[in-house]
Amino acid sequence: MNDMTMPEQTTKAEADYKFTAKGVDVFYADNHAIKDVSVDINDKTVTAFIGPSGCGKSTFLRCLNRMNDTIDICRVTGDIRLDGEDINDPKVDPVQLRAKVGMVFQKPNPFPKSIYDNVAYGPRIHGLASGKAELDDIVEKSLRRAALWGEVKDRLDKPGTGLSGGQQQRLCIARAVATEPEVLLMDEPCSALDPIATAQVEELIDELRQNYSLVIVTHSMQQAARVSQKTAFFHLGELVEFGETADIFTNPEDSRTESYITGRIG
Amino acid sequence: MTEITASRQSLLLPDARTRSRNAAEKRFRVYGMIAIGLAVLALCVLLVSIVSNGAGAFQQTFITLDVAFPEDKLDKNGNRDPAEMAKVTTFGYAPLIKSAINARIQAEGIEIEGLKKPERMISKEAAAQLRNFVLSNPEVIGETRRFEVLASGRVDGYFKGRVTAESAKRDKNISPEHLVLADALKNAGALETRFNWKFVTWPDASENRPEASGLGVAILGSFYMMLVVLVLALPIGVAASIYLEEFAPKNRFTDLIEVNISNLAAVPSIVFGILGLAIFINFAGLPQSAPIVGGLVLTLMTLPRIIIPSRAALAAVPPSIREAALGVGASRMQTVFHHVLPLAAPGILTGLIIGLGQALGETAPLLLIGMVAFVREYPDAPPEGLFDPATALPVQIFNFTQRADPAFVERASGAIIVLLIFLLITNSVAIYLRRRFERRW
Numbered sequence: 247m248n249d250m251t252m253p254e255q256t257t258k259a260e261a262d263y264k265f266t267a268k269g270v271d272v273f274y275a276d277n278h279a280i281k282d283v284s285v286d287i288n289d290k291t292v293t294a295f296i297g298p299s300g301c302g303k304s305t306f307l308r309c310l311n312r313m314n315d316t317i318d319i320c321r322v323t324g325d326i327r328l329d330g331e332d333i334n335d336p337k338v339d340p341v342q343l344r345a346k347v348g349m350v351f352q353k354p355n356p357f358p359k360s361i362y363d364n365v366a367y368g369p370r371i372h373g374l375a376s377g378k379a380e381l382d383d384i385v386e387k388s389l390r391r392a393a394l395w396g397e398v399k400d401r402l403d404k405p406g407t408g409l410s411g412g413q414q415q416r417l418c419i420a421r422a423v424a425t426e427p428e429v430l431l432m433d434e435p436c437s438a439l440d441p442i443a444t445a446q447v448e449e450l451i452d453e454l455r456q457n458y459s460l461v462i463v464t465h466s467m468q469q470a471a472r473v474s475q476k477t478a479f480f481h482l483g484e485l486v487e488f489g490e491t492a493d494i495f496t497n498p499e500d501s502r503t504e505s506y507i508t509g510r511i512g
Numbered sequence: 513m514t515e516i517t518a519s520r521q522s523l524l525l526p527d528a529r530t531r532s533r534n535a536a537e538k539r540f541r542v543y544g545m546i547a548i549g550l551a552v553l554a555l556c557v558l559l560v561s562i563v564s565n566g567a568g569a570f571q572q573t574f575i576t577l578d579v580a581f582p583e584d585k586l587d588k589n590g591n592r593d594p595a596e597m598a599k600v601t602t603f604g605y606a607p608l609i610k611s612a613i614n615a616r617i618q619a620e621g622i623e624i625e626g627l628k629k630p631e632r633m634i635s636k637e638a639a640a641q642l643r644n645f646v647l648s649n650p651e652v653i654g655e656t657r658r659f660e661v662l663a664s665g666r667v668d669g670y671f672k673g674r675v676t677a678e679s680a681k682r683d684k685n686i687s688p689e690h691l692v693l694a695d696a697l698k699n700a701g702a703l704e705t706r707f708n709w710k711f712v713t714w715p716d717a718s719e720n721r722p723e724a725s726g727l728g729v730a731i732l733g734s735f736y737m738m739l740v741v742l743v744l745a746l747p748i749g750v751a752a753s754i755y756l757e758e759f760a761p762k763n764r765f766t767d768l769i770e771v772n773i774s775n776l777a778a779v780p781s782i783v784f785g786i787l788g789l790a791i792f793i794n795f796a797g798l799p800q801s802a803p804i805v806g807g808l809v810l811t812l813m814t815l816p817r818i819i820i821p822s823r824a825a826l827a828a829v830p831p832s833i834r835e836a837a838l839g840v841g842a843s844r845m846q847t848v849f850h851h852v853l854p855l856a857a858p859g860i861l862t863g864l865i866i867g868l869g870q871a872l873g874e875t876a877p878l879l880l881i882g883m884v885a886f887v888r889e890y891p892d893a894p895p896e897g898l899f900d901p902a903t904a905l906p907v908q909i910f911n912f913t914q915r916a917d918p919a920f921v922e923r924a925s926g927a928i929i930v931l932l933i934f935l936l937i938t939n940s941v942a943i944y945l946r947r948r949f950e951r952r953w
């Protein structure tokens with residue numbers, strides 16, 4: 247599985263891929279949650295995962311930064327490479343991987359600490375700021391990018407758990423972008439947001455796309471269509487269709503995709 | 513078909529279902545209040561009985577005497593050689609007290625028919641007290657000094673209502689005339705019953721001088737043991753629970769450990785005493801009656817009782833917090849120490865304090881490792897003092913209750929009050945710390 251010569255062998259086309267996943271299977275004990283999924287995720291693009299509830303979008307997303315390691319009963323097989331390097335290699339420290347591949351979770355989960363500390367935590371443990379002023383800058387910039395700065399700039403020392411659900415989700419986004427990851431995985435980042443905040447987060451996604459690779463899980467077809475360049479449709483643990491967003495939405499190849507995006511299954 | 517009845521039902525009138533539901537709820541609340549009421553009542557009865565029995569232990573009767581220290585009795589050769597002076601035993605000081613009380617009686621002009629041996633009014637401890645004083649201050653020889661000495665347990669009991677003229681008649685240690693004398697001395701201002709710190713600071717005293725017995729050694733011993741328990745059980749217990757809960761793989765082996773810890777928490781404490789006797793004293797050769805051994809035994813007993821609530825507190829931290837920390841690239845250790853542990857700290861603290869409280873009140877295992885001994889010497893300061901003989905508060909209470917003299921009944925209750933005060937203090941500290949931690953959300 248671990249092929250040391252792999253990086254040099256990558257072809258030009260593959261080099262553009264941030265992530266390449268081949269034949270990934272995930273089991274929760276006996277539950278086969280992801281069935282032989284292969285996806286290539288381009289750099290500097292937004293890839294959307296869509297599909298009905300329980301089809302394994304979150305599960306697959308969590309494979310990309312090895313968050314499934316934390317679930318005892320979860321077993322992941324297959325080949326997932328980040329920049330050509332096998333992320334499941336025993337030599338890979340998941341901590342280093344997660345610093346590169348940030349994540350926003352489906353349920354907002356701010357730390358029970360102050361808003362400031364929530365955002366500053368990542369930069370602190372990774373040593374991204376050399377002083378208080380620099381850290382303040384990072385916090386402000388991250389909160390601005392997450393469209394939260396205006397609402398919290400006067401209460402940075404108040405607990406992050408005291409924010410509304412949508413504000414908490416944006417705080418989690420700020421926390422994730424503060425560590426400057428190369429890839430950002432977002433699991434339904436806008437499900438708790440109002441249209442205005444949603445628009446701001448979509449703007450952020452668009453902006454981040456200039457430098458990063460993004461993967462976003464969403465239940466909103468419009469959002470997938472608006473922000474993503476590539477779309478993957480999952481159904482019952484299988485990757486049914488993967489391609490250009492425009493193609494998927496205008497001209498789906500699989501009938502299940504068509505039914506889903508037109509609202510007939512899900 | 514229910515539509516019609518539903519539309520007729522007014523919201524202002526509860527229907528039958530609601531009524532029965534409300535009645536059930538009311539009944540449940542009454543049961544709850546009865547339960548709480550009973551508990552509070554029991555607590556009150558307990559506290560009132562202990563306090564009414566034990567408050568007397570903090571009061572003691574003292575007699576003020578002018579004691580002469582004649583040179584011909586205490587230092588025959590007059591050279592103030594400590595070795596020679598030490599040859600005069602406590603017995604040698606008894607006549608001093610005798611003449612001092614007689615002098616006082618005369619000076620006050622008290623005359624009581626049939627009064628014999630007025631020196632029985634005074635505690636046997638007084639002679640030893642005088643001797644120690646003279647040995648450390650030889651310059652008083654040849655002088656007369658005003659002294660406050662302990663009254664005997666019977667005289668003290670008279671002022672606390674334990675001894676009456678009736679009972680004194682049948683008592684070979686005291687006569688009704690002594691009690692008359694006690695009243696006369698009190699009127700003359702030579703006798704006083706007042707608060708007595710010595711009950712807390714003095715060491716235990718022998719069977720026939722209850723008035724001189726105190727809790728000093730027991731409190732020190734208990735304190736030393738708590739020190740040992742805290743220093744060992746806190747880090748080991750918390751580290752073990754963190755490891756088991758956050759890092760250990762879930763397999764047969766860790767399951768086995770888990771079952772064992774739960775079982776250990778249920779093992780009767782006396783078993784730990786036997787274990788301590790076998791391991792620490794017989795095998796490791798540590799001294800008997802030493803706080804270090806007591807502390808080690810109590811640590812063994814307390815560890816599972818700390819680990820179980822600590823693990824519960826760690827497990828109660830929502831997994832989303834761990835995911836959040838791991839998701840921004842924190843290591844597992846950082847996740848645990850920056851996020852999980854602070855959230856679990858209040859629960860861990862509670863477990864720790866409950867464990868310490870149980871250890872503080874534990875008697876049975878200490879009896880087995882010889883902490884029941886009669887110890888009059890204060891242990892040294894730690895760490896050496898941990899190896900000196902000492903007793904512990906609960907054992908001291910047990911000791912007091914074993915003794916014949918009725919004066920020890922009040923001292924046992926007094927010791928219980930002291931123990932309860934210590935428990936109260938530790939619990940208050942725990943509550944304070946918990947609040948501090950909880951304020952950090």
Ligand SMILES: Nc1ncnc2c1ncn2[C@@H]1O[C@H](COP(=O)(O)OP(=O)(O)OP(=O)(O)O)[C@@H](O)[C@H]1O
Pocket residue numbers: 274277279297298299300301302303304305306317352
């Ligand atoms: N921690 C877990 N333990 C056991 N089974 C799990 C766990 N998480 C997910 N599953 C199972 O894996 C399957 C896929 O779940 P997943 O959360 O990936 O779905 P999803 O596509 O993200 O759904 P949704 O849109 O509702 O978030 C489901 O059948 C679910 O029951």
Ligand SMILES: [Mg+2]
Pocket residue numbers: 303304305352433
């Ligand atoms: Mg999901």
